[in-house]
Amino acid sequence: MKEIEIPAEKLPVVEEADLCVIGGSCTGVFAAIRAARLGAKVVLIEKQNRFGGVATSGLVCMWHSLFDITGEKQIIGGLTFEALERLEKRNAVSPFRDGHGYRHIAFNSEELTLELDAMVTESKRIRTFFHTIFSRPILDGDGKITGVIAENKSGRFVIAARMFIDASGDGLLCRAAGVPMTAPAHPQPPTACAHIENFRNMKDLNLKELIEKNRSLIPDLPCGYYWGCDIPGSEHIYLFAGTRIMNCNCMDANEITNAEFESRRQLRALMDLFRKSYPEASVSLQALPSAIGIRESWHITSIGRLTGKEMLAGTRYPDTIANGTYPVDIHGNEDDSITFKHLTGERKTFRSNRLVKEDRWLPEGQILPFYRIPLRCLIPPGNRNLIAAGRMLDADAEAFGAVRVMVNLNQCGEAAGVTAWLALQNQIPPAEVDSAKVRELLNQGGSLLEL
Ligand SMILES: Cc1cc2nc3c(=O)[nH]c(=O)nc-3n(C[C@H](O)[C@H](O)[C@H](O)COP(=O)(O)OP(=O)(O)OC[C@H]3O[C@@H](n4cnc5c(N)ncnc54)[C@H](O)[C@@H]3O)c2cc1C
Known part of the structure; x- marks a missing residue:
């Protein structure tokens, strides 16, 4: 491949913060809010025009129960609960306050976007950069990050900080900072969702049968599986998750570009099929995600991998920072x-x-009744001033299959924010932070960890 050498350049340092968070899904936002509420000056960098990640840009409008599976005990609180309370005031969320009768919490993604805006801007210590892409870290001789280079339409610039949280989903900052990463042997496939109007009018829809009946017209449409939900506040709009891109390496720019094309091609074929088979239903495509939903790409190597065997044995980790079901x-x-x-x-x-x-x-x-997630699987080894929060956490395939949902990762974000604050306060790397203190501060901020 041809190469071009770029001359060295001087970049402006546009902000000097205590903490810089890369990625503004709920994971990154909740990390930023937790640290800011404790007193940190935070910069939050997000490449989209909004917060929320897959929950907003990806249209995935479903969280899971805050209660253990007996329905008796609430195990998740904190900023997830705060966000849901705010959505409730806008009639934009399904019931979430008790543990019986439902395991899913559907919300309106657009309303969540507005609430996340409010939650971040209410915190005067957070400076946000939307439409801004993190490009690479600046490392000192010891591998510590002194700043990150980011780019937006104003140009290329540096954010200097003492501590960093990678909430980019893919672990981009970790990878560029030299944290050992692993690619899963069988990564879960990406999916582009859609909002479809009048989907429920197709009363007897059996997607698999419909596809097989029309196989000659759509020989290469792979999926018969779908799930979805009605969107609170709307009588006619349905979230449809029915595409699947097999064998996609979501860390490869060409493959993810092709996955965007392919998922939209699948959606168009499905819409044509719906219109042809149910002409009276008046189904109509109302929204596409601004980015395909990535379930899994790479994972960091941390100071303590989460394994399905341990987690599903009900292990009570001394550094538990999240509960899940x-x-x-x-x-x-x-x-x-x-x-x-x-x-x-x-x-x-x-x-x-x-x-x-x-x-x-x-x-x-x-x-x-529920499982626990330890802090250790978010912390890269060594003396790095870096924490990973989100789906790049260090987990084997079985543990990841469970912990990858948003109510779990939201809590990991909160824990990362609190850990970053304690590391800053004590001038120590995150790996040396006292997890008991993290847990105490998390609960003071509304989390529901057993102490
Ligand atoms: C189709 C699908 C359905 C799912 N269904 C559910 C479900 O029903 N319920 C559930 O709870 N979970 C569900 N999941 C899983 C869940 O949505 C994800 O695991 C979770 O959103 C991952 O969170 P994250 O914060 O790690 O990453 P993301 O939500 O992907 O957020 C990463 C953020 O970082 C930003 N970013 C990335 N790179 C950069 C950069 N270079 N510079 C600046 N910003 C950057 C992105 O724009 C994004 O905002 C689903 C996932 C998919 C794909």
Whole structure:
């Protein structure tokens, strides 16, 4: 490949902060808010025009229950709860205040965008850069990050800070700062969602059968699997998640470009099929995501990997910073299968929306009310002034299949923000922060960790 040498350049340092957070999903926003509420001066860099990541730009408008699976005990509070309370005032969220009768919390992604704006701007210590892409870190001789280079339409510039949180999903800052990374052997496939009007008018829709009936017209449409939900506040708009890009390396720019094309091609084929098969339903495509939803790319190597074996044994880690109940949910990378390992002890595999295998992974009568996530899997090794929060956390395939959902990662973001604050206060690397103090501060801010 041809190469061009770029001459050295001087860049302006436009902000000097205590903490710089890369990526403004709820993970990054909650990290920034937690640190700012404790007193840190924070810069938040987001490449889109809004906060929320997959929950807004990706249209994925579903969080999961804040209660353990018995429904008796609330296990998730903090900023997730605060955001839901705010959405409730706008009639933009389904019930979330009790633990019985539902496991899903649907919300309006556009309203979440507005609430995240309010939550961040209410905190006077956070400076946001939208439309700004983190490009690379500036490292000193010891591998510590002294600043990051970012770019936007004003040009290329530096944010200097003493501590950094990588909430970019892909772990871009970690990778560029030399943190060892691993690519999963079978990454979960990316999906572009859509908002479809009058989807529910297709009353007897069986997508798999519909696709097979029309196979000659759409020979290369892979998916029969879909899920979705009604959007609170709307009577007609449905979130449809029914595309799947197999074998995609989401860290490769060409592959992710092709995945955007391919997912939209799948959506158009599906829309044509719906219109042809249900002409009376008046289905209409109302919105596409501004970025395809990435379930999994690379993971950091941390000071302590989270394993499914330990987590699903109900381990009480001394550095627990999050609680979760979402089942192990692994989307096949070769076909449209999906396997759930529920905390009730049931294990079910579906192919093309049909149950093909069912057994138990826990003895009859035994359940796991909830699992815990430790701080260690967010902390890169060494003396780095860096914490990773989000789906790049260090987890094996089984643990990742469960912890990857937003109510879990939101809590990881909060923990990263608190850990960053304590590391700054004590002038120590995040790896040396006292996790008991992290947990104490998290609970003071509304988290519901067992102390
Ligand atoms: C189709 C699909 C359906 C899902 N369904 C659910 C569900 O129903 N419920 C659930 O809870 N979870 C669901 N998940 C999982 C969940 O959405 C993700 O695991 C989670 O959003 C990941 O959060 P994150 O903060 O790590 O990354 P993201 O949400 O991807 O956020 C990363 C942020 O970083 C920004 N960013 C990236 N690179 C840069 C850069 N260079 N400079 C500046 N900013 C940058 C991005 O714009 C983005 O805002 C789903 C995922 C997918 C893809």
